[in-house]
Amino acid sequence: MLDLRPHFSLSLGAAPERLHFAAHSHHPRPDVTRAAHLAAWEDAARLLDAKWGHVLGPVWQAAQGHVARHCRLPDPATIVFAPNTQEFVVRILSALPAHRSPRILTTDGEFHSFARQVARLEEDGLAAVTRIPSEPARDCIPRLAEAARQGFDLIWASEVFFTSGAALTDLPALAEAAGEAALVIDGYHAFLARPVDLAGIADRAFYLAGGYKYAMAGEGACFLHCPPGWLPRPRSTGWYAGFGALAEGDAGIPYATDGWRFMGSTFDASGLYRLNAVMDWLGGLGIDAAAIHAHAHALQSRFLAGLPRAGLDPTQLVVSPDDPARGNFLAFDLEDAEAWQARLAAAGIVTDRRGRRLRFGFGLYQTGGEVDRLLDRLQTLP
Numbered sequence: 001m002l003d004l005r006p007h008f009s010l011s012l013g014a015a016p017e018r019l020h021f022a023a024h025s026h027h028p029r030p031d032v033t034r035a036a037h038l039a040a041w042e043d044a045a046r047l048l049d050a051k052w053g054h055v056l057g058p059v060w061q062a063a064q065g066h067v068a069r070h071c072r073l074p075d076p077a078t079i080v081f082a083p084n085t086q087e088f089v090v091r092i093l094s095a096l097p098a099h100r101s102p103r104i105l106t107t108d109g110e111f112h113s114f115a116r117q118v119a120r121l122e123e124d125g126l127a128a129v130t131r132i133p134s135e136p137a138r139d140c141i142p143r144l145a146e147a148a149r150q151g152f153d154l155i156w157a158s159e160v161f162f163t164s165g166a167a168l169t170d171l172p173a174l175a176e177a178a179g180e181a182a183l184v185i186d187g188y189h190a191f192l193a194r195p196v197d198l199a200g201i202a203d204r205a206f207y208l209a210g211g212y213k214y215a216m217a218g219e220g221a222c223f224l225h226c227p228p229g230w231l232p233r234p235r236s237t238g239w240y241a242g243f244g245a246l247a248e249g250d251a252g253i254p255y256a257t258d259g260w261r262f263m264g265s266t267f268d269a270s271g272l273y274r275l276n277a278v279m280d281w282l283g284g285l286g287i288d289a290a291a292i293h294a295h296a297h298a299l300q301s302r303f304l305a306g307l308p309r310a311g312l313d314p315t316q317l318v319v320s321p322d323d324p325a326r327g328n329f330l331a332f333d334l335e336d337a338e339a340w341q342a343r344l345a346a347a348g349i350v351t352d353r354r355g356r357r358l359r360f361g362f363g364l365y366q367t368g369g370e371v372d373r374l375l376d377r378l379q380t381l382p
Contacts, residue, residue: 001295001298001299001367001368002287002291002295002364002367003367004030004285004364004365005365005366005367007030007031007032007281007365008028008029008030008031008364008365009031010029010031010034011028011029011030011031011365012028012365017348018348018350019348019349019350019370019373019374019377020350020365021349021350021351021360021361021362021366021374022350022351022352022359022360022361023213023214023296023328023329023361023362023363023365023366024162024165024189024193024213024214024327024328024329024352024359024361025213025352025359025361026212026213027212027213027214027215027216027363027365028216028363028365029216029217029218029274029278030216030278030281030364030365032277032278032280032281033216033217033218033274033277033278035277036270036273036274036276036277037270037273037274039273040269040270040273041270043055051269055269055272056243059269059272059273059276060081060272061076062276062279063079063081063221063223063272063275063276063279064076064077064079066275066276066279067079067223067225070191070192070196070279070288070289071187071191071196071197071198071207071225072196072197072198072199073198073199073202073225074199074202075202075258077258077259078202078225078226078227078228078258078259079223079224079225079226079259080223080224080226080259080260080261080262080263081221081222081223081224081267081271081272082222082223082224082262082263082264082267083219083220083222083267083268083271084113084210084219084220084222085111085113085114085186085188085208085209085210085222086113086117087222087264088208088222088224088262089113089114089117090117090236091234091236091237091262091264092154092182092184092206092231092234092262093117093118093121093127093154093236094234094235094236094237095182095231095232095233095234095235096153096154096182096231097153098235101125101126101127101128102127102128102153102154103128103130103150103151103152103153103154104118104127104128104129104130104152104153104154104155104156105130105132105144105147105148105150105152105154105155105156105181106118106129106130106131106132106155106156106157107131107132107133107134107140107144107157107158107161108131108132108133108134109134109135109158109161109162109163109164110134110156110157110158110186111158111162111186111188114156114186130147130150130152132144132147134158134161134163134164134166135161135164135166135318136166137161137164137166137167137168137319137325138166138325140157140168141157141168141170141171141173141174144157144174144177145173145174145176145177148174148177148178148179148181149177149179151179151180151181152178152179152181153181153182154181154182154183154184155174155178155181155182155183155184156183156184156186157174157184157185157186158185158186158187158188158189159171159185159186159187159189159190159196160187160188160189160190160193160194160326160327161189162188162189162354163318163331163354163355163357164318164319164331164357165189165318165319165326165327165328165329165330165331165359166318166319166323166325166326166327167190167194167325167326167327168325169325171185171198171201171205172200172201175200175201175204175205178204178205182206182230182231183201183204183205183206184205184206184207184208185205185206185207185208186208186209187207187208187209188208188209188210188213189213189214189327189328189329190209190327191209191210191214191215191289192214192215192216192289192292193213193214193289193292193293193296193327193328194289194290194292194293194327194328195288195289195290195293196289198225202225202227203227203228204227204230205225205227206224206225206226206227206230206231207224207225208222208223208224208225209222209223210222210223211271211274211275211278214292214328214363215275215278215279216278216364217271217274217275217277217278218271218274219271220267220268220270220271220272221271221272221274221275224259224262225259226258226259226261226262228257228258232255232257232261233253233255233261234261234262237253237255237261237263238263238264238265239265240260240263240264240265241255241256241260241261241262241263241264242254242255242256243256243260243263287364292328292363292364293328295362295363295364296328296362296363297328297362298368299362299366299367299368299370299371300321300328300330300362301321302368302371302372303330303360303362303371303374303375304321304330306371306372306375307375309375309379310375310378310379311378311379311381312332312378313332316332316333316334317330317331317332317333318331318332318333318357319331328361328362328363329359329360329361329362330359330360330361330362331354331357331358331359332357332358332359332360333356333357334356334357334358335356337353337355337356337357337358338353340353340358341353341358343381343382344381347377347380347381348377349374349377349378
C-alpha cells in the first residue's frame with residue numbers, strides 16, 4: 001500500500017486530528033499545487049500582457065497532453081478547459097435544435113450541474129427529457145440503448161454515478177446505440193479514480209470531468225473532450241471560440257473546428273497550473289489511474305473488514321464490495337444518514353451525504369493507519 005502522506009503535508013498538517021474520508025467530494029491538494037498556484041501569480045506579474053500567450057500556449061498544451069494521456073485520447077486538440085462543468089453543460093445544450101424542444105435521454109442519477117439545468121428547461125417546455133433508472137447500474141446501459149431507439153438529440157450519462165459509486169463499463173455499446181444523438185459521458189467520478197479508455201469512442205462521445213476531486217488540482221480546471229464534427233456551433237459561445245477558425249475572414253461568426261469551439265472567455269488560469277503540477281508529480285512517481293484505483297480499493301477492503309466492530313452494516317452498501325464496476329467511494333443507504341453524518345462530524349470524521357446515501361471516500365493521501373483510526377473512532381461514537 002502506498003504512503004504518500006508526506007506529499008500532502010500542508011493539507012494534512014492543517015488539522016492533524018481530522019480524519020478526512022471524502023476524497024470523492026473535496027480531495028486534499030498535494031503540496032506541489034502550492035508552488036504551482038504561486039507560479040501562476042508570478043507569471044502574471046512577469047509577463048503582464050504577454051501572459052495569455054504563455055497560458056494558452058505551453059500551459060494549456062501541457063494540460064491537454066496530460067488529460068489525453070490519462071483518457072487514451074488520440075488528439076489532445078479535442079480537449080478544452082473551463083472553470084466548471086456548468087459552462088460545458090450550457091454550451092452543449094445551446095448547440096441542440098432551436099426550432100423545437102430538443103429530445104434528451106438521460107438517467108435519474110446525474111449530477112446537479114446537468115440534472116438541475118435540464119429540469120429547469122423542461123419546466124418551461126424548452127426540453128423533452130426522458131429519464132431511465134440508474135440503478136441497478138449493471139442494467140443501465142442496456143436500458144439506455146433500448147430507449148435510444150426512440151430517437152434523441154442528446155444522450156447524457158455518468159461513467160460513475162455520484163449517488164452510488166457504480167460504474168458503467170460498456171460505453172462503446174452506448175455509443176453504438178446512440179444513433180444520431182450527441183452523446184455526453186460525465187466522467188467526473190471516473191477521471192483518475194479508475195482507468196478511463198476513450199480510444200474506441202473518441203470520435204463519437206463528448207467526455208467531461210475536472211480537477212477538483214480525484215485529479216487533486218482544486219477548482220477551476222474542468223475539461224471537455226469534443227469529438228470532431230459533433231455540435232460544431234454552440235450558441236452559448238465566448239470570444240475565444242473563434243481562435244484558430246479556418247474561415248475567420250468569411251461572413252458570419254467563425255468557430256474553431258477542434259475543442260476550442262466550446263471555449264468561453266477570460267478565466268483564472270491558476271487551476272491549469274495546479275493540474276499540470278499534479279500530473280507531473282504523479283508521472284514522476286509512476287502513478288496512474290490504475291494505481292490510484294487499486295490503492296483506494298485496498299483501503300476500502302481494510303475498512304470493510306473492520307466494519308463488524310464499527311456499527312455500520314455492509315449489507316446497506318448500494319454497490320457490493322465484490323463488484324469491480326465501482327469507483328473510489330462507498331455509499332451506504334441509511335434511513336438515518338443525516339444523523340450518522342452529524343455524529344461522524346462531531347467525532348472529527350469528514351464524510352458526505354446525498355439524501356439517504358452516506359459516502360466514505362478513499363484516496364492517495366490515506367494509508368491503512370487512517371482507516372484503522374477511523375474504525376477505532378467509529379467504535380466510540382455515541
